[in-house]
Amino acid sequence: MLTGNILTSAGWRHGRIDIDAGRIAAIDAVPVDPAGNDAPYIVPGFIDLHVHGGGGADTMEGAAAAVTMARLHACHGTTSLLATTMTAPRPALRKVLVELGECAQTRPAGAARILGVHLEGPYISPSKLGAQPPEAVVAVLDEVLDYLSVAPIRVVTLAPEISGHPRIVGELAARGVRVQVGHTLGTYDEGVNALKHGATGFTHLYNAMSGLHHREPGMVGAALAHAQYAELIPDLLHVHPGAIRVALRAIPQLYCVTDSTAAAGMPDGEYRLGSQGVVKCLGAVRLKDGTLAGSTLTMDKALRNLVSLGLPLADVSNYVSRHAADYLGLSDRGRIEVGAWADLVVLDRALALQATYVEGEEIVVEYA
Template identity: 40%
Template sequence: MDEYVIYNINIIYMDHIISNGYIYIKNGFIADIDIGSPLKHLMSKAERVDGKYILPGFIDTHTHGIAGIDVTESVDPYKFLELAKHYMRHGVTSFLPTTVSTSHDRIIEVCKAIREAMNIWRPENGSRILGLHMEGPYINPKRAGAQNPIYIRIPTMSEVKNLLDSCGDVIKQISMAPEIENSLSTARIFVDRGITVSAAHTDATYDEGLKAIENGFTKITHIFNGMREFHHREPGIALAFLQNEKTFIEVIPDFIHLHKSVVKMVIDIAGPNRVVLITDSILATDMPDGVYTLGGLRIIVENGIARLEKGELAGSTLTMDKALRNVYTLGYKLPLVSKMLSTTPARSIKAINIGRIEKKAKADFIVLDDELNIKAVFVEGLRVF
């Protein structure tokens, strides 16, 4: 339907809940939100949904794959449309497919496939493809983690120029180490193109972290993972970003990458307006335990935990609906958890008209039951799940 009303449901609106409210959708956008019953002339367009809460759809700005599909290996645009359907089932209405360190030519191929997929995409395909998040290859090999060291390199002006000429309109975020050669000058180039630059896989000190922020880094990738450890005499880059109110903080809330008390500490320090909950999921997500690959590296998944053969964590098998339930158990109210899964991720990459339930925003929302399980997913007003 071009227009309809969902009513008699609790709506997550900004920092509070509208009890027994209704939401009026017209032409893919939210036209009105209010308490009680819709106006009489709208009742003919009313639709009841089985659920307790309406939340903004989740936005995952850091995911490497799901259901056997790997972003870095996907040069077919239809693979990204497949990804969109799989993410949608977990409440994701927009996502940034994320590459790991790979060759320059492969990045260009993936960019082209994403651009084509974005042009083909329609709401019925599921989650919206927002563009590309490049994690690497401009990182510190000392903190490579599950990034293949053979592809890690220093950025050069010729490579960066070719990258931006080929797919600058597709790239929305790049994660790189600020202390490596040419990093800060490269970061400023990306920032000038409207790309979010995030500190990642870095051995930067606290002072180098401050310098990174001065040069346009506005985000830190999966905080405490793949970076210099915190020490009371050298707190490292993590504290530099935590203390700066203008930065965003990526958190993997699987309670494996970070102890649940650390997740709570980060949220309490930075607050929901800065914390971006991500999955960092890999192709083994929604798949059985077994042996997989990521960027050419062998990954072993046991009990849903992905590791390199030498034991280091290698992404996750977390989904965004599980992330919601995990963080909710830490004692935060649902509107605040929702903000970290939707509104703040959108702001962190400068995405407009998504990530919130309010007038004139795109009608991307999910319906949850009492136990916070997904009951329905809507993208631009179309029920896709």
């Protein structure tokens, strides 16, 4: 049983949530303006669809690392996530996908639920790698289907301008995989064409894609003009606050991701991001050449960053919870409703994390 100001699907309520067998059994509460009391906030657990690591562990290291990552992020309010891969040679990528597929079958105690995999690469532009290793390849359907056979791949990032990729988009969409446009030098028209073929989102909007110009709107223009969904990294390093506001006005169900690395939750120093070394310093993670390489962001910090821009907490909750759930078609996560999973975050009045509940289990918050 939890009590406080509860952000339900019908708005703010003050009262009690009863939990049974990992799900919300009852909500006994009345409408409230939370500004009128000092009770804590209870909001839906955060959902991160793009996370490479945390707690010193990198997804590409396999199942044990994924569990470490899932535990670190649960301590920051993330209740479910997609383990996100890096571009790598086929044998290494397939091996880690097999391990992540096994890891997604159960949820270890104290960890966020791993909903599946976000395959970020290798089907990206070799001219827009960002922090990805130079192992990009053209997608071949048999290879993609083999990957799908060994892991629950929920999201795939690819560059749509590469010959043959529009067909791959359609094949994946027909199988229920969410295809995102990213790491791309594609034009506005190529972005629109990808959406027509079944693409449904954009990977870390603005970053590692052709930018907006009034005569060449680029992939950013395609997203702002046509996207229903897109992910964005709100660490206030990857995207300027003004550009965040533009995206929030243009894209109805924008959702936030961390794109976090093994350096999340760790002191400054050297870490791994896939096959590459990265350095954490002053809150940023970079390759040795200075390129931003993922982040140290956690979802509780993402929430506070967005609120610091003047956005209402109820709206921000959608950006870090519900929209991501809707994107994956999950009607029982990312919301506080009777029958939904008891994935909950308790925040004090300063929005500091007090508790995380993953499927009803209270997580011991060691890092917050």
